[in-house]
Amino acid sequence: MAAITRRSFLFALGGFLLAAPAASAIQIGGIEYMSLAQLASLCGMRYKTLVKNKTQEVYSKHTRMTFNLHSRSMNLNGMTVYLGHAVALYKGVLQISKRDYLKTIIPIVFPQNLGKPPKLFSIFIDAGHGGKDFGAQNKALKISEKNVALDIAARLGRELEKNGYKVSYTRTKDNFVELADRPKKANSAKADLFLSIHCNAAGDKSVRGIETYSLTPRWMPSTASAKMSKSDSVEHPGNSRDGWNKLLAYYIQRDMAKATRSPDRGIKKARFAVLKTPNMPSVLIETGFISNNTEGKLLATPAYRQKIASAICAGVMTYHNSLRRLAKK
Numbered sequence: 001m002a003a004i005t006r007r008s009f010l011f012a013l014g015g016f017l018l019a020a021p022a023a024s025a026i027q028i029g030g031i032e033y034m035s036l037a038q039l040a041s042l043c044g045m046r047y048k049t050l051v052k053n054k055t056q057e058v059y060s061k062h063t064r065m066t067f068n069l070h071s072r073s074m075n076l077n078g079m080t081v082y083l084g085h086a087v088a089l090y091k092g093v094l095q096i097s098k099r100d101y102l103k104t105i106i107p108i109v110f111p112q113n114l115g116k117p118p119k120l121f122s123i124f125i126d127a128g129h130g131g132k133d134f135g136a137q138n139k140a141l142k143i144s145e146k147n148v149a150l151d152i153a154a155r156l157g158r159e160l161e162k163n164g165y166k167v168s169y170t171r172t173k174d175n176f177v178e179l180a181d182r183p184k185k186a187n188s189a190k191a192d193l194f195l196s197i198h199c200n201a202a203g204d205k206s207v208r209g210i211e212t213y214s215l216t217p218r219w220m221p222s223t224a225s226a227k228m229s230k231s232d233s234v235e236h237p238g239n240s241r242d243g244w245n246k247l248l249a250y251y252i253q254r255d256m257a258k259a260t261r262s263p264d265r266g267i268k269k270a271r272f273a274v275l276k277t278p279n280m281p282s283v284l285i286e287t288g289f290i291s292n293n294t295e296g297k298l299l300a301t302p303a304y305r306q307k308i309a310s311a312i313c314a315g316v317m318t319y320h321n322s323l324r325r326l327a328k329k
């Protein structure tokens with residue numbers, strides 16, 4: 001966390017937002033951008049060029065953000081974080097969209113600007129798929145996503161309970177649950193956090209790694225789509241917690257990457273049905289590719305599923321510690 005007081009930061013932010021339309025913001029393809037020099041000065045950080053007209057960094061003693069021209073991801077303290085809009089170049093300085101500054105960078109680097117931190121006691125775990133819906137399958141290894149997700153969910157629930165949280169579930173058996181009913185159950189349980197557990201699959205069997213998704217903020221394309229579309233203009237109930245969703249996704253992905261050493265495929269954005277309507281901070285976790293031989297074999301073992309469950313629990317607790325620190329400010 002950068003050494004910057006809440007007051008001076010809010011002042012800088014307010015000043016920027018007022019001044020931006022007049023002088024400092026530029027439009028690229030109809031999207032408002034700001035330069036990394038501005039970002040650095042707003043954040044009380046410095047910026048430098050690593051590769052001319054290609055790679056630049058904004059950094060302080062505690063934070064390092066690396067950006068690459070035309071890329072839709074950045075590196076934040078070693079983690080891959082997906083941006084809504086690609087990095088641009090203007091007069092030799094890289095530019096990021098103002099939307100990414102507010103919706104991607106602020107929540108992770110300056111969560112003190114997100115307002116009053118939410119309470120965290122009751123956690124809802126959503127094991128993906130179930131019953132007639134097998135999710136992804138690896139026939140050679142005889143594993144399906146619905147079973148792997150259910151087992152990780154049960155292990156995660158036990159870990160969270162051990163640490164004093166109240167836990168409820170979409171399903172504790174192999175039964176089918178409609179997508180729309182999952183957040184509904186979480187809302188009626190009055191949960192403070194929603195964690196959806198899944199496994200990935202890809203046609204390319206060499207692909208492996210972990211991903212954590214939060215609901216795409218309004219006016220941004222999801223990670224899987226390169227361009228803006230009509231659906232980007234829709235505001236979902238879950239968007240009222242964009243900042244907390246992002247901070248939660250960051251800590252869970254970080255702790256999972258650390259514990260599993262599985263490749264970090266990034267903190268991503270999607271408008272998954274289960275993320276649109278929960279009344280609490282929510283993420284969807286892709287715990288690994290069951291289509292990959294190595295990762296599939298790992299996911300087939302109880303020891304690895306336990307490792308993932310413990311790592312997700314650690315991520316939740318890191319997030320909770322951050323909420324506690326913010327509450328004291």
Ligand SMILES: [Zn+2]
Nearest residue numbers: 128135198199
């Ligand atoms: Zn799934």
